[in-house]
Amino acid sequence: MDLTNTCNSEHRQRLRIADIARMTGVSAGTVDRVLHNRGRVSDEKRKKIETVIDQVDFRPNVFARSLSIKKEMRFVALIPAVEAGGYWEYIKNGIDKAQREISDHGIVIEYYYYDQYDTQSFVMATEQILSTPPDAVIFSPEFIEESAAFAGKLEQKNIPCVLVDSNVETIPCVAYYGQHSLKSGYTAAQLLFTGLPQNSTVVLTRAVRPGGAASNQAIRREKGFMQYVDEHNLRRKYHIVRIDLCSNNTTKNLRALRNVMASHPPVAGAVIFSSKVYWLIENLVKVGLAGIKTIGYDELQRNVEALKAGHVSYLIAQRPEMQGYLVVKELLKHLVYKQPTHRTNYVPVDILTGEIVDEYVQFNRRLNE
Amino acid sequence: MDLTNTCNSEHRQRLRIADIARMTGVSAGTVDRVLHNRGRVSDEKRKKIETVIDQVDFRPNVFARSLSIKKEMRFVALIPAVEAGGYWEYIKNGIDKAQREISDHGIVIEYYYYDQYDTQSFVMATEQILSTPPDAVIFSPEFIEESAAFAGKLEQKNIPCVLVDSNVETIPCVAYYGQHSLKSGYTAAQLLFTGLPQNSTVVLTRAVRPGGAASNQAIRREKGFMQYVDEHNLRRKYHIVRIDLCSNNTTKNLRALRNVMASHPPVAGAVIFSSKVYWLIENLVKVGLAGIKTIGYDELQRNVEALKAGHVSYLIAQRPEMQGYLVVKELLKHLVYKQPTHRTNYVPVDILTGEIVDEYVQFNRRLNE
DNA sequence: TTTTAAATTGTGTACGCACACACTTTTATA
DNA sequence: TATAAAAGTGTGTGCGTACACAATTTAAAA
Numbered sequence: 001m002d003l004t005n006t007c008n009s010e011h012r013q014r015l016r017i018a019d020i021a022r023m024t025g026v027s028a029g030t031v032d033r034v035l036h037n038r039g040r041v042s043d044e045k046r047k048k049i050e051t052v053i054d055q056v057d058f059r060p061n062v063f064a065r066s067l068s069i070k071k072e073m074r075f076v077a078l079i080p081a082v083e084a085g086g087y088w089e090y091i092k093n094g095i096d097k098a099q100r101e102i103s104d105h106g107i108v109i110e111y112y113y114y115d116q117y118d119t120q121s122f123v124m125a126t127e128q129i130l131s132t133p134p135d136a137v138i139f140s141p142e143f144i145e146e147s148a149a150f151a152g153k154l155e156q157k158n159i160p161c162v163l164v165d166s167n168v169e170t171i172p173c174v175a176y177y178g179q180h181s182l183k184s185g186y187t188a189a190q191l192l193f194t195g196l197p198q199n200s201t202v203v204l205t206r207a208v209r210p211g212g213a214a215s216n217q218a219i220r221r222e223k224g225f226m227q228y229v230d231e232h233n234l235r236r237k238y239h240i241v242r243i244d245l246c247s248n249n250t251t252k253n254l255r256a257l258r259n260v261m262a263s264h265p266p267v268a269g270a271v272i273f274s275s276k277v278y279w280l281i282e283n284l285v286k287v288g289l290a291g292i293k294t295i296g297y298d299e300l301q302r303n304v305e306a307l308k309a310g311h312v313s314y315l316i317a318q319r320p321e322m323q324g325y326l327v328v329k330e331l332l333k334h335l336v337y338k339q340p341t342h343r344t345n346y347v348p349v350d351i352l353t354g355e356i357v358d359e360y361v362q363f364n365r366r367l368n369e
Numbered sequence: 370m371d372l373t374n375t376c377n378s379e380h381r382q383r384l385r386i387a388d389i390a391r392m393t394g395v396s397a398g399t400v401d402r403v404l405h406n407r408g409r410v411s412d413e414k415r416k417k418i419e420t421v422i423d424q425v426d427f428r429p430n431v432f433a434r435s436l437s438i439k440k441e442m443r444f445v446a447l448i449p450a451v452e453a454g455g456y457w458e459y460i461k462n463g464i465d466k467a468q469r470e471i472s473d474h475g476i477v478i479e480y481y482y483y484d485q486y487d488t489q490s491f492v493m494a495t496e497q498i499l500s501t502p503p504d505a506v507i508f509s510p511e512f513i514e515e516s517a518a519f520a521g522k523l524e525q526k527n528i529p530c531v532l533v534d535s536n537v538e539t540i541p542c543v544a545y546y547g548q549h550s551l552k553s554g555y556t557a558a559q560l561l562f563t564g565l566p567q568n569s570t571v572v573l574t575r576a577v578r579p580g581g582a583a584s585n586q587a588i589r590r591e592k593g594f595m596q597y598v599d600e601h602n603l604r605r606k607y608h609i610v611r612i613d614l615c616s617n618n619t620t621k622n623l624r625a626l627r628n629v630m631a632s633h634p635p636v637a638g639a640v641i642f643s644s645k646v647y648w649l650i651e652n653l654v655k656v657g658l659a660g661i662k663t664i665g666y667d668e669l670q671r672n673v674e675a676l677k678a679g680h681v682s683y684l685i686a687q688r689p690e691m692q693g694y695l696v697v698k699e700l701l702k703h704l705v706y707k708q709p710t711h712r713t714n715y716v717p718v719d720i721l722t723g724e725i726v727d728e729y730v731q732f733n734r735r736l737n738e
Numbered sequence: 739t740t741t742t743a744a745a746t747t748g749t750g751t752a753c754g755c756a757c758a759c760a761c762t763t764t765t766a767t768a
Numbered sequence: 769t770a771t772a773a774a775a776g777t778g779t780g781t782g783c784g785t786a787c788a789c790a791a792t793t794t795a796a797a798a
Contacts, residue, residue, distance in 0.1 A: 014472060016784055027748045032786065040746060061473045064784035066432040067753050103383060104430045104754090183725055190722065195564030345735065346728040351720040353559060356552055359715040366714065385754055396778045401756065409776060433754035436783050473784090 015058055023056075024049050035060065071336055072106040075328070076129050078139040079164075080116035085301050087275040087320060091164060094324025095138065097368050102332055109328070110134070117209040119143050126150040130157070136331050137161040141168040142216055160334060162327045165320070166216050167344065175330035177345045179318040181217050184349045185224025185273065188295050191314045191351065192269050193234060196293060200268030201239040203260060207274040208244045218273040221297075225271065239264045245272075245283070257287045269293040278302040281311045299352065299361055308354045315357065317350040321368045384427055392425075393418050404429065440705055441475040444697070445498050447508040448533075449485035454670050456644040456689060460533060463693025464507065466737050471701055478697070479503070486578040488512050495519040499526070505700050506530040507693075510537040511585055529703060531696045534689075535585050536713065544699035546714045548687040550586050553718045554593025554642070557664050560683045560720065561638050562603060565662060569637030570608040572629060576643040577613045587642040590666075594640065608633045614641075614652070626656045638662040647671040650680045668721065668730055677723045684726065686719040690737045 017035070021028045026045055033041050034049045041049075052058075077095055082088045092111075099109045112129055115121040123146050129137065130153055137154055141147030141163055151171040154161050163176040192202065204222060206214040214222075222242075229235060241264060243256045261267060267289055272280040277296025284290060290311070296303060299317045306312045326345070333339045352360055386404070390397045395414055402410050403418045410418075421427075446464055451457045461480075468478045481498055484490040492515050498506065499522055506523055510516030510532055520540040523530050532545040561571065573591060575583040583591075591611075598604060610633060612625045630636060636658055641649040646665025653659060659680070665672060668686045675681045695714070702708045721729055 014475065014784095017786095018784080028785085029748055029787085030746085033747090036786080038787095042746060045747085061436070061784050062470075063432050063436040063473050064753090065786080067430070067436050067755090067783090068785045068787085070753065070786095101431075104432055106383065180725075180728055183728070186724055187722060190724070342735070346732065348719070348729040348732050349725040350717070351722075353556060353720075355555055355559070356549075356718040359549055359552070360717040363715065363717050366711070386756095387754080397755085398757085398778055399776085402777090405756080407757095411776060414776085430754050433783090434756080436753090436785090437755045437757085439756095439783065 014061065015056055017060065020049065020052055020056075020058055024052050066105065069336060070106050073108070073135040073335070075107060075109045075136045075138060075331065076112060076134040077109055078112045078114065078122075078125055078129060078137060080140075080142070081113040087298050087300065090298075090320035091324040093368055094321035094326075095328055096324075097321070098325045098328035098332075102328065105332075105336060107332075107336075109138075116142065117211070119146060122146055126153075130154075133157055133159060135159065136174075136335060138164060138327055138331070140165045141171060142166050144168055144216065147171065160331065162331050164323050164327045169344075173343070174334045175327060175341045175343060175345060177323045177327045177330075177347060179349060180346045181220035182224035182227070184297070184316050184318070185221035185226075186228045187224075187349050187351065188221065188271050188273075188297075188314075188316055189225040189228035189234075191316075192271055192293060192295050193228070193232070193238070196238070196269050198237045199239075200266055201241060201260065201264040203257070203267055203270040204240065204242040205245050205270065205272045205280055206242070207272065207276065207279075208246055210246065210248060214244070215274065221273040225273075245280070247279075250283075253283055254287055257283060257289070261287065261289070267292055269295075271295045273297065275300055275303070277312050277315070278306045281306050299357065299364075304357050304361060307352065307357055310354060313353075315352040317352055317360070319347050319350065319364065321364055323347055325368070383430070384425055386429065389418065389421055389425075389427055393421050435474065438705060439475050442477070442504040442704070444476060444478045444505045444507060444700065445481060445503040446478055447481045447483065447491075447494055447498060447506065449509075449511070450482040456667050456669065459667075459689035460693040462737055463690035463695075464697055465693075466690070467694045467697035467701075471697070474701075474705060476701075476705075478507075485511065486580070488515060491515055495522075499523075502526055502528060504528065505543075505704060507533060507696055507700070509534040510540060511535050513537055513585065516540065529700065531700050533692050533696045538713075542712070543703045544696060544710045544712060544714060546692045546696050546699075546716060548718060549715045550589035551593035551596070553666070553685050553687070554590035554595075555597045556593075556718050556720065557590065557640050557642075557666075557683075557685055558594040558597035558603075560685075561640055561662060561664050562597070562601070562607070565607070565638050567606045568608075569635055570610060570629065570633040572626070572636055572639040573609065573611040574614050574639065574641045574649055575611070576641065576645065576648075577615055579615065579617060583613070584643065590642040594642075614649070616648075619652075622652055623656055626652060626658070630656065630658070636661055638664075640664045642666065644669055644672070646681050646684070647675045650675050668726065668733075673726050673730060676721065676726055679723060682722075684721040686721055686729070688716050688719065688733065690733055692716055694737070 017028050017031050021031045026049065030041055030045060031049055034046050079092065080088050082092050095109060112125045114125045122143050137159060139161065147168060148171060151161060155172060160174045162174050163171065165178045167176045167178055204225065206218045206222065208214050229240060241260050243260060245253045270280065270284060270292055275298040277294060280296065281294065284292065293313045294311065295314050296312055297316050299315060303312065303315055307315050330341045334341050350360065386397050386400050390400045395418065399410055399414060400418055403415050448460065449457050451461050464478060481494045483494045491512050506528060508530065516537060517540060520530060524541060530542045532540065532542050534547045536545045536547055573594065575587045575591065577583050598609060610629050612629060614622045639649065639653060639661055644667040646663065649665065650663065653661065662682045663680065664683050665681055666685050668684060672681065672684055676684050699710045703710050719729065
């Protein structure tokens with residue numbers, strides 16, 4: 001191992017536009033035009049300046065840049081009405097953090113809320129938004145067709161948008177941040193079945209909307225889950241039963257669970273493909289299924305409590321604050337700094353246990369301060 | 370659900386120091402003095418200004434602030450000599466990212482390297498650093514006593530420092546970022562034993578330095594691992610054997626493994642408490658132990674390959690780039706922005722499988738761009 | 739060649755904060 | 769009361785970039 005040249009100094013003073021100008025014998029204005037591809041520069045000087053720029057690896061001072069760019073803009077975030085302690089509150093926190101950072105640019109974010117279980121409320125909100133067109137939109141394409149229609153109208157008006165949480169590949173947007181639902185479902189299965197006694201019953205649950213439809217995400221997670229099941233031939237080893245739970249009908253839910261128990265071998269595992277495991281646990285307890293291996297999603301405070309108490313075996317998390325935060329920052333990158341962005345960005349599938357969840361939550365919280 | 374007031378506008382124009390000054394009938398300079406607690410302001414005006422400041426929740430424009438603060442400073446990062454594809458390369462990447470961001474402040478980071486397996490090289494580097502005192506130091510207290518001595522000297526000279534990766538509670542520093550080793554070891558055990566056939570043998574390995582000492586981290590991880598074992602009474606159900614592997618003596622390593630195999634029931638699981646599982650796998654393969662359940666640490670590229678190929682069951686990761694990055698940012702917070710910092714910051718214990726590792730790696734990479 | 743238009747280049751100011759310095763008022767000292 | 773010191777307050781400039789606009793040069797048209 002060579003440790004002789006142990007000290008790798010780099011005392012090069014930061015160069016400024018004025019320095020580049022002097023080095024190339026032009027004025028700062030000309031360099032500026034080259035930097036921003038604004039034309040109005042002779043080929044000869046442009047080339048000369050470009051050469052110097054990447055020869056000395058010139059990068060403008062971001063602070064000065066940010067300061068002088070004043071873009072009075074209005075972003076709109078269209079998200080499900082946040083309930084305290086619910087999933088969307090986390091995403092909103094991330095958006096709020098980004099908002100705080102970019103407010104110095106003169107950018108403002110307005111929230112529009114809709115009812116997650118009511119397509120109409122979504123459509124109405126989109127119309128309201130379009131009636132006073134903002135400079136950019138952040139939303140989640142939960143309702144696929146309505147979202148596509150909305151995106152189309154935004155495109156017509158040349159209003160860029162970003163997608164958060166849920167993805168629809170066909171929607172053109174600046175960026176999407178969210179979890180790879182299929183893989184997160186696959187992972188749920190992997191965690192659930194590892195070490196689970198054979199010939200037992202596993203209950204898959206989805207929280208459905210009163211209308212009867214499961215969410216985009218939940219459907220894909222289940223698909224990923226079943227992919228694992230089939231890849232490992234588990235249908236022969238386990239009794240896999242799916243039931244839909246309806247948030248507003250406890251009696252029916254309990255009946256469904258009791259039905260499963262009556263007509264199958266002992267239940268050894270359960271999973272829910274939406275964010276309220278703590279609620280599933282409550283139901284399981286009521287029918288005498290406390291203590292079975294259970295897996296759920298998202299680090300909601302009540303989920304975390306259930307995890308630490310041992311009622312939930314694993315939580316699969318997806319950094320919602322990060323999603324909200326990054327989605328706004330991508331918009332900034334696109335609109336203000338005019339840098340290229342990636343369309344599809346997957347957030348990691350985070351596996352949490354009762355022992356490590358505290359650090360996870362605290363870390364995220366501090367990052368989002 | 371109330372969606373009537375669906376639009377939560379916030380059009381309040383950002384206030385500037387000059388605005389605060391006008392609102393309180395003083396000059397900008399006076400407001401500035403209050404903002405920075407620089408005294409030289411009459412009690413009467415100070416109170417008035419303070420009232421207004423938090424009444425309107427005034428926050429200085431960060432861009433202007435950053436631009437006008439010019440702190441020509443020199444930070445020193447003292448880390449193990451990075452080998453390509455090794456763990457410390459990731460930490461260095463994080464530090465480098467922070468460096469890029471803060472270079473606009475006029476801050477420069479110099480690297481000093483030492484040999485991870487040679488205490489003397491560490492001590493020599495610390496002496497070299499102290500002979501040209503920097504404004505702050507980043508290092509990892511791998512060698513406990515020598516690090517404490519170094520920290521003491523830094524404190525004498527009033528040079529703040531931050532710790533990365535490894536922690537020594539008694540060292541006073543601005544901040545520490547790293548993983549909770551005990552919990553990560555505990556988690557490794559949890560993952561390894563879940564579903565593992567009883568009465569089989571489990572091999573714990575540590576990569577030891579030629580001198581014979583295991584690293585700080587490795588020792589604590591093992592402790593956490595054994596804590597899980599004891600809490601679940603697994604010593605009765607499994608044969609748990611520990612062996613030390615020495616990087617420069619393959620023959621000896623293979624002999625040790627063969628010994629274990631000869632004198633115990635079939636080996637069903639293995640874990641290594643340092644970052645090179647891929648290397649452990651190579652050894653396992655050589656003695657005919659391919660295919661057993663194996664757990665290792667860190668998302669080194671070769672580890673990731675082994676994970677995706679199915680040779681490693683789980684990797685436990687710790688966001689090294691994030692550690693390097695955040696540690697520098699904390700220094701900045703302390704020295705430049707004079708904001709309070711947290712002493713001990715745990716990075717999450719990330720559990721990776723072959724299916725989800727790609728998204729994890731790519732996400733980290735993009736964050737670090 | 740003169741006039742006009744187009745292309746190219748330079749200059750100056752705003753962005754909002756931090757800080758040095760100058761200036762004014764009050765208080766202490768002779 | 770005069771003088772010095774201290775306390776309090778205001779003004780001005782620099783940080784580096786972006787961009788509008790003025791100034792200059794070159795090309796095109798008359």
